[in-house]
Amino acid sequence: MNKVLLIVTFSLISFALFAQGTIAVWGSPHNQVARNVPEGDDFIDIAAGNKYGVALRADGSVVTWGQANQLVNNSPAGNDFVAISAGDQHAVALKNDGTVVAWGSNSYGQLEVPTNSDIAKVASGIYHSVALRTNGELVAWGNNSNGQCDVPSGTFIDVAAGNTFSLGIASSGEIVAWGQGWNNELNVPSGNDFVQVSAKFLHAIARRSNGSIVAWGNNTENLNAPTTGNYIDLEAGWQGNVAIRDDGELVAWANLWVLRTIPEWVQELDIVKVSGGDAFFLGLTGEFGESDADSDGVADSMDSYPDDPLRAYNLSYPLESATGWGTLAYEDLWPQKGDYDLNDLVLDYKISLVLDAEMKVKDIQGDFMLRAVGASKLNAFAIEFPFPTSNIDIPNSTLGVGDGSEYSMPVIEAGTNSILKVISSTADFVNVPGNGVYWNTQMEQPYFDPIPISFEITLIEALDQTTLPFWGFWNPYLMVDRIDGHEVHLPGYPPTVLANEELFGEEDDTTNPEMNRYYKTASNLPWALDLPIHWKYPIEMKEISQAYYRFAPWAESGGTIYQDWYDLGTGDLNLDFIYDR
């Protein structure tokens, strides 16, 4: 008996041991169930019913939601509840004084709860409920048309209730069934090592002390319990069952196909309790107990840096690029028009941001591949960032790496912004200019592998994305002939405060800061492009509009048509004019 009391007492305490968490719902729930899942991350127990759910908060209060108004509108008040269970159209809750309350439909006397004040656990069937007393004995009420409330004598450690039947695990570890079993519900498995039982409608499942699961009852997919693995919790639902494996994975088997697969987002959660309803499952996360190691408010399961309170998420640009790379392409004759082959400097880029829990930028990693230098000048490449140099954590930043070796990237103050000179001179990596042959822009000349260049900036104070200028978090530009102030930016991007204003409006340029007009000719032609893919640029001396036929109508339409003009798959291009290596 002492063993029974110990186990029963543990059963009560175990609810309190669950970490407080959030309720997740999946499957095919009624809209009122899905839409009205209660807000908060302080839940310690859940129960799924027929088109409704019940949840228990850490403060001892109960909330009911869903489509079943008779239940939702009569959810019991108070802060002294310790456990809950959900039937078809009635629900029950156990109070900390050992008494039980029920609400919802009373069509079969489901609400006529016993007066006992020593209840340790309660389980609701379709139209009846069974309770386990602290002395191990059972009591039942509600529909008894099939003897499902005629509880056997003896002591038990767990109970469950289906439609016409009820189940208990005797203190011997054997499963005992009573009531009516037209669908083999009473054909319980043999053995004396059972530790948990759950039932719903026409079937039941149970867990042995070795963690294995057995199912019986109506011969449907609900009986296809997993045959491998060790499980720590399980729950039967109407059309499906779910169990928690000892490695934290959820496993489901079901009549209803939508319940057979656990969604990826649910598997990523740290689910500590499950419950099966009518075509849906509920899961209770434990992520706000011990599983937020760095206490940044982002659960470890969602935190890319679970031990670092200053970092939580990764965000890379360009997004949705097949290769993960974007391309910057420049002409270097500004303020004179160039030859529009856009290959004087070609860099693939990938910008990776590390965000904190509030979505502020903590780190900026830039990865580049120097692909082409179709220029006779020795140019430089730099990036303006919207934060002061004093906000750069220099000791913890890597500035930078070029072609596999350390490569010094000077940081320059530019008003309230910073400039990082990523490439001080293309001659640092490319030796071809000056001998009359360009680098990776002429098909008849040798091809050179792209050169990797990278940096990583760590900020002292994370950057609030809501305060960024219109050009965002970076403003990349070419420095003609390495001359400070001789900047060539993307069209529409402003010069830095270090730019030589005397060049604005000279030659073919029409830059006018007062009009917010930057780096375009009088006919609005650019000196640079930022493409969201690994772009195949034109060969030497061939204009972009000669290589890509869709470029001209795209530009003339203001970007409204042929938005995929840069894609080699469009067919509207001249491959002979494209450097395709």
Next chain:
Amino acid sequence: MKRLIFFILIVVLFLLGACDDTKVKLTEVKMQDLVVPDNFNYEMNNQIDVNLQGAWRLPVYIKTTGGNLLFKAQMNPASGINTKLILPNTIKEVVVEYQTFAETINVSGGNLDFNFRAEQ
């Protein structure tokens, strides 16, 4: 019957030929001949301001309509999810998954706003 089939065949071929003639055949253009609108800055990316609200501290996934993951984060019920995404202009819609919901949202206007709260 043969005449009828032959006649139909001729008509179909004629119509197909007419369709082909309506297709715009693009060819190379000199840059100096382009007439580009004043306010066009050759943007091929769209900077999206993300503002998602929800009641449950659960993961939120932003995906393409083809199912490719763009970003995932945990919903903050107090402040929501506020960040920026830079997407190619060719992407007009994204799918936001949260709890059992999967909302397809047009982002061509530069905003990704949605409130998953019950009162929505």
